[in-house]
Amino acid sequence: MPESLIKRRGLMLVLSSPSGAGKSTIARALLEREDELYLSISLTSRPPRPGEEEGRDYFFVTEEEYQQKVKDNELLEHACVFSNYYGTPRTLVERHLSAGEDVLFDIDWQGTQQLRESARDDVISIFILPPSYNELEKRLTGRGQDSEDVVNKRMAKAADEMSHWPEYDYVIVNDVIEESIQNVQAILKAERLRRMRRLGLGDFVNSIRSKG
Ligand code: 5GP
Numbered sequence: 001m002p003e004s005l006i007k008r009r010g011l012m013l014v015l016s017s018p019s020g021a022g023k024s025t026i027a028r029a030l031l032e033r034e035d036e037l038y039l040s041i042s043l044t045s046r047p048p049r050p051g052e053e054e055g056r057d058y059f060f061v062t063e064e065e066y067q068q069k070v071k072d073n074e075l076l077e078h079a080c081v082f083s084n085y086y087g088t089p090r091t092l093v094e095r096h097l098s099a100g101e102d103v104l105f106d107i108d109w110q111g112t113q114q115l116r117e118s119a120r121d122d123v124i125s126i127f128i129l130p131p132s133y134n135e136l137e138k139r140l141t142g143r144g145q146d147s148e149d150v151v152n153k154r155m156a157k158a159a160d161e162m163s164h165w166p167e168y169d170y171v172i173v174n175d176v177i178e179e180s181i182q183n184v185q186a187i188l189k190a191e192r193l194r195r196m197r198r199l200g201l202g203d204f205v206n207s208i209r210s211k212g
Contacts, residue, residue: 001207007200010097011191012119013037014105014112015184017128018158020139022174026128027106029181034188037102040093043069046084049145059089077107077114082157086111097122102188109164124191126184127168131175 017023031039043059045066054060061069066085069075078087088107096103105115115123130136136158140151165171170187174180195201 001204005200006198006204008100008192008198009122010036010099010101010103011197012093012097012103012105012115012123013184013188013191014107014115014123014125015128016107016109016112016125016161016164016168017174018130018136018161019154020136020158021128021130022139022177022180023106023128025177026174026181026184027104029177030104030184030188033181033185034102036100037104037188038092038096040088040103040105040107042086042088042107043075044084044086076118077111079108079110079114081108081110082153102192109161109167113167121196124170124187125168126170126172126187127165128180129162129165129171129173131173 015023015027027039031037041055041057041059043061043066045061045063048054048058048060052058063085066078066087069087069089070078074090075087076090076093078085080086086107088105088111093103105111107115112123112125116125130139137155140146140154140158146154172180172183191197
């Protein structure tokens, strides 16, 4: 039987990084290259940036709508990041996981902690670092979508954010983007092969131990 046909449980692949470390580029490439990997679209109370689309980048909600979803337990995790609210809608994620598909999360360290608490064995977390302070500053300024004040605030926040690297399973220094993408793919490949996730292994082994 081909390896890929053995039934397995879906996993939750979490990418976190300070803004500007290249996380979105890595996430986009992964989604293009990997079958059975789906992006969890978060909701946020912040307004859309130019070019961002409802339902593709985020679900944009009011603070009241957000609070209601928290109250109704519709979010798998939620956090306040840079004075805006963010959260992961529960339903879609659960649907993918139970179908044996993997879900990619672009969330901060607070959300990662919450996911780990609620689903420890299913969460694989990767922290992405920029190659240097100067490069991070360049990437944040180069994006050109935020005011100088916001950029400065983010540089300060990045230092805070990066202090959480030891809480992650893997850390990737994103210097050469292609290399980083391939490293994440390698992690995903190995984690998919973990025995405990491969629900169909028992039956498969039985089938090759005796004639069916
Ligand atoms: P941005 O506003 O630049 O898109 O995202 C700011 C930060 O919020 C990023 O670090 C991003 O990973 C994080 N973030 C986005 N969505 C969520 C979410 O649903 N939950 C949590 N905890 N963080 C999120």
